[in-house]
Amino acid sequence: MPISYFQGAMLGLLQGVSELFPVSSLGHSVILPRLVGWHIHQNDKFFITFLVATHLATAIVLLLFFRRDWWRILKGVGRSLRDRGIAPDDADAKLGWLLVVGTIPAGILGLLLQDKLRTVFASAQSAAIFLFLNGFLLYGAELLRRRAPQAAVDDDTRIARRVSWRGAFLIGAAQALALIPGFSRSGATMGGGLLVGLSHKDAARFAFLLATPIIGAAAVLKLPELAGSSGNGVRGPAAVGALCAAVTAYLAVRFLMRFFETNTLTPFAVYCAVAGAACALTFAFS
C-alpha cells in the first residue's frame, strides 16, 4: 500500500486545517512527508489521487457551512439572469457575479498551469522557501490594507459594495499563486480582500466563498482518477483522510470566522516566515 491509514489520517487532518488557514495546504503536504521521512512525493500519482479525496471533503464542508448563503446567492444570480441586470439593492446577485468573475481567472489559470507548476516546484526545499515568502505576502497585505469605514449592514451587502468587478477578477487571479506549493490560496484571497477595503472578517468570508467552487471543481475533475486504476490501494486511506480533512476543515472555518472578527493575518504571517525559514534551513543542511 503506497500510503498507510495512519499517514492518510495525519495528512487529512493537516489538509483540512491548512486548506482554510492562510498557510498553504499544498506546501504543508509537501513539507510534512519530507520532515518525518515518509516516501510520499507530491507528484506521485497515488498522492494526487489522495488529495482529490481530501479536497472534495473540504469543498463539501465549505458548501454545507455556507449553505444558506449559497442558496441566497444562487437565487440572486437567477434573479439577475431573469431580469438581465443586477438590481442596485440586490447584494446576493452582485456577490454571486463577483464570485463568478473571481472564479474565472483562478479556474483558467489552474486548468492551464497546475500540472506544469507542480512539476517545476515539486521539492520540499522550494515549498519551504515559498512558505517563507507567503509570510511576507500576508504581512504586506496587512501593511497595505485599506481601512474603509464599515457600514452597519449585513456581511454580503458590505462585500458587494466594497468589491468592484476588477477587484474580484484580480483577487481571483491571485488565487493562482496557490498553484505553487508554499503560497496559500486563502492567504492570497484574504490579502486581496484587505487591499480592496474589506474587513478581516469579510475578506475571510469572501475567500471561503470563492474557494468553494474552485476546490470542488478541481476535485470533481480528478474524481475519475480516484475511481480508476490510480486509485487502487489508495481508496481506503483516502476515505480516512477525507473524513479527517472534513472534521478539521469544519473546525477551521468555524474558528477562522470568529478569529477574523477581531484579529489579523499577522500571526499567520509570522508562522509562515518562521516555519518556512526553519524548514528551508533544515532541508539545506540535511
Next chain:
Amino acid sequence: MRPMDRRRLLVLAAIVAGIALIAIAAIYWAEPARSLPSFFPGHQAGSGHHHVKHGIASFLVGLACFVFAWFNTGKKQTPAA
C-alpha cells in the same frame, strides 16, 4: 462613436467570441493533441492526448462572453460596481 453603437458592437463582439470559444472547446474535446491546429496551445506532433482541461477553460470563457452579451441586451442597466 455613440454609446449605444459602442454597446451594440461590444455585444456583437461578445457573441462572436462566445461562439468561437465554444467551437474551440469542442475541437479540444474531439481532437487529440497531434490533430490540433499548430497555433493552438497544447498542439503536440504525435501525441494522442486529449486536452480536456483546455476545452473546459475555453468553454467557460465562451459562456462568460454569452452572459456578458445577455446582460448588455437587457432593458435594465447593470449598475456600475
